[in-house]
Amino acid sequence: MKKILLILGLISFVSCTNPSMERGLESLNSALAELEAAMSEVNVDQMITDISTMQDQIELIENDVQVYEEQVTEWESQIQTILADLESVTALVESSATNDQLQDILDDLEHNQSLIDMLVAVADYDYDGVLNALDQCPDTVLNATVNGQGCSEVQLAEIAAATASSTTTSSTGG
Numbered sequence: 001m002k003k004i005l006l007i008l009g010l011i012s013f014v015s016c017t018n019p020s021m022e023r024g025l026e027s028l029n030s031a032l033a034e035l036e037a038a039m040s041e042v043n044v045d046q047m048i049t050d051i052s053t054m055q056d057q058i059e060l061i062e063n064d065v066q067v068y069e070e071q072v073t074e075w076e077s078q079i080q081t082i083l084a085d086l087e088s089v090t091a092l093v094e095s096s097a098t099n100d101q102l103q104d105i106l107d108d109l110e111h112n113q114s115l116i117d118m119l120v121a122v123a124d125y126d127y128d129g130v131l132n133a134l135d136q137c138p139d140t141v142l143n144a145t146v147n148g149q150g151c152s153e154v155q156l157a158e159i160a161a162a163t164a165s166s167t168t169t170s171s172t173g174g
């Protein structure tokens, strides 16, 4: 206590003897008074309330973020399901398209085959004047005389011989 009094006395002494320092102290006191006034205007309770409100809002935001993340996860799940469905549908469509294409190809082949058959039918491979469709004796020798079925006398004899042989063989066989 004595030391404080001694220091205060010393300050007073120095202040009195030094006018500039006295003005400096007055300025300091004035600044301190302004600071004190400002501090008194601060409502600590209001600050605590504000901070508490901010904390509540942060918690709400965190909760919202969590709900949002859960929602996003659910959306992702739904999107995955839709994508899986789309893939199966796409696979089905592709499979179906392939079947249709195969059917088209088969139809084309069948059509082409019928065209080929028709061309073969109206052709005359052995040049005997009888169309293949009506010619019962293919590979007739060129320039041979043939009947209405495109068979030369030689071919008719061969057919008769074969028929006789076949009959003999079948009767012999049983």
Ligand SMILES: [Ca+2]
Pocket (backbone or CB within 6 Å): 126, 128, 130, 135, 136, 137, 138, 139, 140, 146, 149, 150, 151
């Ligand atoms: Ca013929």
